[in-house]
Amino acid sequence: MIQVIKLFCLVAFITQNALATEKMLKIYHDSDYSSHDQAAISIYQGFTTALAEVNHSIQGYQIKVIKKDHxxxxxRSLRNMQQFLKDPQGLLILGGLHSPPYIQNRQFIxxxxxLLLVPWAAGSPITRYxxxxNWVFRLSIDDSKAGYRLAQFALDEKACKQPHLLLEETGWGKGNLITLNDAIKTRLGIAPDHTWFTWGTRFHQAKEVVKEIGELDTDCIIFVGNAIEGEQFVKAMADLPVESRLPIISHWGITGGDFHEKIPHExxxxxxxxFIQTCFSFLPxxxxxxxxxVFESTKILxxxxxxxxxxxxxxxxxxxGYDIGKILIQALNQINIKxxxxxxRSELRDKLENLDKPIEGLVRTYLQPFTKWQATKPDAHEALGLDDICMxxxxxDNSIRLHSDIVEK
Incomplete structure (x- = not known):
């Protein structure tokens, strides 16, 4: 009899755990946890802080975030997506810093x-399938607008008369070339000169590039690249004689890695x-x-x-990460996730386009962050706009501060 009771308890325990395992929603965080880990970690921290406000649970389903380093x-990002599709508990993918994975894999997605939520990657085509x-939603800077803020800062704040574009040769860089050309040509009447560079550019190559740019009577550089290459170009510029150094107005890719450690204050x-940022900071x-x-909660977590x-x-x-997490929570609470x-996924995607209650976030309060996408409404899956972009x-101390005059615009 005792053995029967033990067997019954064992079966009940296994069944209970099996049911608990079934009631789970998995979110794959497809991001660069290697070369640009600080961006990946910060997104994860913000998103997790939002989930913690509902104890990582919606309608009795536990929400688990799985880190996937592309x-x-x-x-590698595509392989993460393929693995996600095989997971019966996979709810959505949370994106990372790099635009190329989501531009190149857009059709597959x-x-x-x-369902892809993008809290960083800024490439214009990502949300415009x-x-x-359209299954991609972004809460981040959108490069169809970022170029205008970069150009405005270069021309107005730095009084540049002949800016030069220094762009990584990827889909991200090429998209920025279009926007920056348009923004600057509208103001100056001519498109600026531009130079391409590739991932993995070394210091001696960067130094030759900045020297050549300086010989073109350029008075500032608008840089579109990430932390690894940004490190080389900034070191190269700092190594030039004082009179040859040019201001650098950068996209935010340099802030996603250990740039501030490799390029110290000295x-x-x-x-x-x-560099460009969205208009929120915990500082001062x-x-x-x-x-x-939110900050107190994050310290505890x-x-x-x-x-x-x-x-x-x-x-x-x-x-x-926090704001898009808050939007996701509201959407999940308004659908049946059984x-x-x-x-x-389909019901969640549709609900994201039809949220009608205010959602208080860090960057802003979202009244209706997304709407039904169509070619005549290219910003329908963009939660942020030009007014949310600052410098x-x-x-x-390596912390980032926003320019107050632009924040208060």
Missing amino acids: RGNSK NENSI PDGK IRSKIDLN EPQNALSKK FPDAINEPRDIQAQTGFAH GPMDKV GYYQK
């Missing part, structure tokens, strides 16, 4: 109904370096009740990593 490689239902102070200190609450605001290494990634996962700079 190392900046589009093929949409043809396979992969023209051939059917080097940064030798040049005029500014949390500014309102929500940001104070990540006690070994975060004690003060500057410990959040990529604050834009954190803020976007049933086949493809049905749940920032590194302080001596």
Whole structure:
């Protein structure tokens, strides 16, 4: 009899755990946890902080975030997506810093109904799939607008008369070339000169490039690239004679890795370096009740990593991760998440286009972050706009501050 009771208890225990395992939703965080880990980690921290507000649970389903390192490689990102499709508990993919994986794999993403939330990658084509239902939603800077803010800062704040574009030779860089050409040509009457560089550019190559740009009577550089190559070009510029150094107005890719550690204040102070950001920062200190609450929660969740605001290494990634997490939570609460996962994904996608209650986030309060996508409404899957884009700079302690005159626009 005792053996029968033990067997019954064992079966009940296994059944209970099996049911608990079934009631789970998995979110794959497809990001570069290798070369640009600070962006990936900050997105994860912000997104996790939002989930913690509902105890990582919706309608009795536990929500689990799985880190998937694509190392900046589009093929590896594709493999992550293929693995996701085989997971019966896979709800959606949370994107990362790099645009190329989502530009190159855009057709695969949409043809396979992969729900993708993008809290960083800025490439314009990512959210603008023209051939059917669009499954990609972004809460981040959109390069169809970023170029205008970069150009405005270069021409107005830095009084550049002949800016030169220095762009990585990827889909991201090529998209920015179009926007920047348009923005600058509208103001100056001519398109600016531009130079391409590839991933893996070394210091001696970067130095030759900045020397050649300087010989063209250029008075500032608009840079579109990430932290690894940004490090080489900034070091190269700082190594030039004082009279030959040019201001660098950069896209935000440089803030996604360990740029500020590889290029310390001693080097940064030798040049005029500014970069794009969204208009939120925990610095100089949390500014309102929500940001104070969020920061205190984050300190509890990540006690070994975060004690003060500057410990959040990529604050834009954190803020976007948090805000898109809040939007996701509201959408999930408004649908029935029981049933086949493809049905749940489809209902969630539709709900994201039809949210009608205000959602308070760090960057802004979202009244209706997304609408039904169509070619005549190219911004339908963009939660942020030009007014949400500011400019920032590194302080001596490596923290990022926003230019207050632009924040208060």
